[in-house]
Amino acid sequence: MTQKNYNVDNLNKIQEYINRMDPVDIADKLEILPEKDVAIWIKLLNKDLLADAFTELRTENKIRVVNILSDENIKDLVRELDEDELVDTLQELPANITKKLMTVHIDKDRRKIVNELLxxxxxxxxxxxxxxxxxxxxxxxxxxxxxxxxxxELDAEKLEQIWLTDQSLVLMGFVYIADLIRYQDKTLKELSHSITSSVSPTDDQEVVAKLSIKYDLGEVPVVDSENRLIGIVPAEDVIDVVHEEMQEDMSNITGISEQAESYLDEPSFKIARTRTTWLIICLLTATMTGFIIHRYESLLASYVALTAYIPMLMDSGGNAGSQASTTVIRSLYAGEISFKDFLKVVLKEGSIGIIAGVILVIINFIRLIVLDHAELGVNLTVSITLVLTIIFSKVMGGILPLIADKFHLDPTVMAGPLITTIVDTLVLLIYFEVASLLLGI
Structure with missing residues (x-):
């Protein structure tokens, strides 16, 4: 809703319209509006609404807005931003703008807090x-x-619950404001809810996401080494963390690096470079499969039919391993299992592998007889390899994320190209060894 010719009526209509908009929608508009219109919108927006919209802007548009604002407007904007939002902004802006904000526009009292968060x-x-x-x-x-x-003066979403501490600021629990209003005859201790979990400021942000999902927390308290309350992670930030971690996990699973910019804005060369890294790793590790095939070249020459089933066996193994690793990673993330459950996971995935393997073998055995008219020796070789492949792949897919988590590595790395490459190599070894034994070559 922009106007080329502004008059008082138009400006009043625009002001009324934009001040009823959601901050996210305002940010979307500020991303595409010409600089003149951005300047007008900034003037017409309520200070708190402008601050909320500002936090949703991409880095380059934050810089544009800061350059448009007068010093007085910048002071107002900085005043409306929460400390954590201010820190995020400072980390995104160029050094010269950050220095100016810190020395000129941020009050001395807030500067100390900001520096601690930075x-x-x-x-x-x-x-x-x-x-x-x-x-x-x-x-x-x-x-x-x-x-x-x-x-x-806190925003309404930060006043849904009140944190309770003792005289030393040690966290004791929390009270919902709704309960304060409904049960005015009770004490705070009677209305108090116990703390199911808390986090340290040095913990990885992923811990917040896990705890919030596990305990359905709207806010996650942050405490120091003496359990004194020093901050909180509100629900909207938890959602952002979950989104970021999901993107990171998807990137690891598919063997690519996260994109710093939006898909269309990021240079093709940069995207190609991040994607190629894992492709090169897979290419080099796949050399092992070439060596294995070369080693059993005489076997393949005698039974050419065996070659036709290599892709099926490798795909089945890779898919079975990915299924297991994805399930285990999800359980790790939810806190349902840990490395101490190593043996249980081996037995669980082993039993799943036996059941799934037998079902696949029955279907595949019939398929080989009906469609391929394969001789019994080849059929048995493929069938035995298939069931061993499924069992092995399920177990490997289950334990690799546990091992990664034990060594404080991201388990999702094990759910993508890496597990597929490992399984492919060992599937071929199983296949040719089984063929050698059954076919007598």
Missing amino acids: GYPEESVGSIMTVNFLSVKESSTPKAAMNKVMSS
Whole structure:
């Protein structure tokens, strides 16, 4: 909704319209509007709404907005941003703009907090937590707690629950504001909910996502080494973390690197480079399959029919391994299993492999007789290899993520090209060894 010729009526209509928009939609508009229109929208937007929309902008558009704003407008914008949002912005902007914001536009009191948050490693809990939360002493009265809510300047979504601490700020629990309103005759201790889990600022942000999913947490408390409350990770940030981790996992599973920019904006050469890395690794490791085939060349020359079933066996093994690894990774992420369950996973995937393998062998045995008219020796060789391949692939797919997790590696790396390459190599070894034994070559 832009106008080429602005007058008072048009500006009033635009102001009324854009101030009813969602911050995400405002950000989408600011991404595509000409600079003149962006400047007008900035003037017409409420300060808090502009700040919310600003956090949704891509880096290059944040820079554009900052360059358009006057010093006074920048001060207002910075004032409206929460500390964690401010840290995210500072990390994205060029060094010269960051320096100006830190020295000129950020108040001295906030600068100390911002510097502390900037000191946490990237993708750690400390880098995404907010220090804007409401807490009261557990010994306070409900009325005192409600008065604190009424006088708070925090956004509504950060006032759904109040954190309770003791005199030393040690986290004791939390109270829902709705309960404060409904049960005014009860004490805070009676209304208190216990803390099911908390995180340290140095933990990986993935821990927040796992705990939030496992315990259905709206907010995740962040505590120091003495269990004192120092921040929270609100639901909207948890959702962002889950999204980021999902993208990272999908990238690992498919053997590509994450894209820093949107798909259409990122240069083709850069995307090709990130994708080619794993392709090269797979190409080099696949050399092993070439050596194996070359070693059993005489066997293949005697039984050419065996060659036709190599792709089927390798595909079955790769798919079976990927199924198992994906299931185990999902259970690892949900906290249902860990490395201590290693033997249980081996037995579980082994039994699944036997059941699935037998079913596939029966179907494949009939297919070979009816469609391929394969002789009994070849049929038995393919069938035995198939069942061994499924069992082996399931077990390997189950234990590799556990091993990766044990050594603090991302288990999703094991769910993609790597497991397929490992399985392919060992499937060929099984196939040709079985053929040698059954066919007497």
